[in-house]
Amino acid sequence: MEIIKKIIIILLGAILGAVSLNLFLIPANVYASGFTGMAQLLSSVLNDYTPIHVSTGILLFLLNIPVGILGWKKVGKAFTLYSLISVGLTTFFLEVIPVQALSEDILLNAVFGGALAAIGIGFTLKWGASTGGMDIVAMILSRMKDRPIGTYFFSLNALIILTAGMLYGWEKALYTLVTLYVSSRVIDVIHTRHEKLTAMIVTSKGDALQKAIHDRLVRGMTKLPAKGAYRGEDKEMLMMVVTRYELYDLEHIINEIDPHAFTNIVNTAGIFGFFRKDD
Structure with missing residues (x-):
């Protein structure tokens, strides 16, 4: 029953993550945090500046493959397996749910997109699973040595914000900061953002x-x-x-x-x- 409950929570978290991206963040060119935001940004750059078109969901899955292999060896099979299930389900729903803006207001998209994603992440963490990406990296680092994990999260998110600002305008970068702030506050309420x-x-x-x-x-x-x-x-x-x-x-x-x-x-x-x- 515990495994079934955990998988149901992971499923709901993946749906909320996909909805936040396809209905709010992606249409507004506002970016999430971590590997999800990196996948968003790479998809936008490939679609806008190259003839290659790859969806956010596929890129998110590809980015998590090497991290998942490392996590399987360094962290543990159960934690990594649940993380990969979460990534796989998120990829599936990102491909199934159409990219469609519910609002033209970029602030509403940033706030509601960040909140929905954080609800999914928060409950997934609360039930002992993860959404992959930087969560697996954080676990690997904590197993190796007591390193300042927050520095890696900050560096990746700073790279996303700076790149988004240079390519798509600093207004989008500032709204991305709003999304990151909302996400961190919601995760703090549901679970904890502290490592x-x-x-x-x-x-x-x-x-x-x-x-x-x-x-x-x-x-x-x-x-x-x-x-x-x-x-x-x-x-x-x-x-x-x-x-x-x-x-x-x-x-x-x-x-x-x-x-x-x-x-x-x-x-x-x-x-x-x-x-x-x-x-």
Whole structure:
């Protein structure tokens, strides 16, 4: 049932992503973020400046092939498989849904296109999957070393905005910024845009929870003694840092081992020291 639910969420996310592109962003020449925006931009450049015509959906699929292969080797089969399913479904719906503007107002297209795409991305992330592209790159980087992942996201989006501005006018580039802002805010509300999160788990089943987390997430953690203020019960607090892609699995592990545990999730601005211990 969990797998079926996850695939349904991925399906709905792919539909929302395709609708946001074909009905809002592509007709207005406003660009999304990450690999989707790169595919949009490449499609526009090929269609406008060369005799080659390739759709955004096909380019999105092609861009994700090398990243998917790398993710399969470095990240894990399940995460990469769900990501590739998301990319494949998005490509399918981009080919099926016609490119047609619902409004001539570029601001409405930028806002609603960004919001719809972000709703799809947010729920996909919340259910432990991803939309591929930069999500897989972020996971690979987090597995290799604690690198400033936000720099890579910023660099790719900056390249999209600058290229769009030079080729299609700076007004389109500014509206692309509006789309990126709306997307980031909506994803923040539904899930989180922060790449790393700190989980502080107060539990009476510290050893069992520690073993389950180590078995499934391969994460280090710090154990601290804790005492419940109301009943005076002796407990433990497990403190650990996870990526946003592992939040879904962590939640399920906690509910499975100790449904009564109290967990506080906070955004992590930076880390000094070891983040992950590879086998």
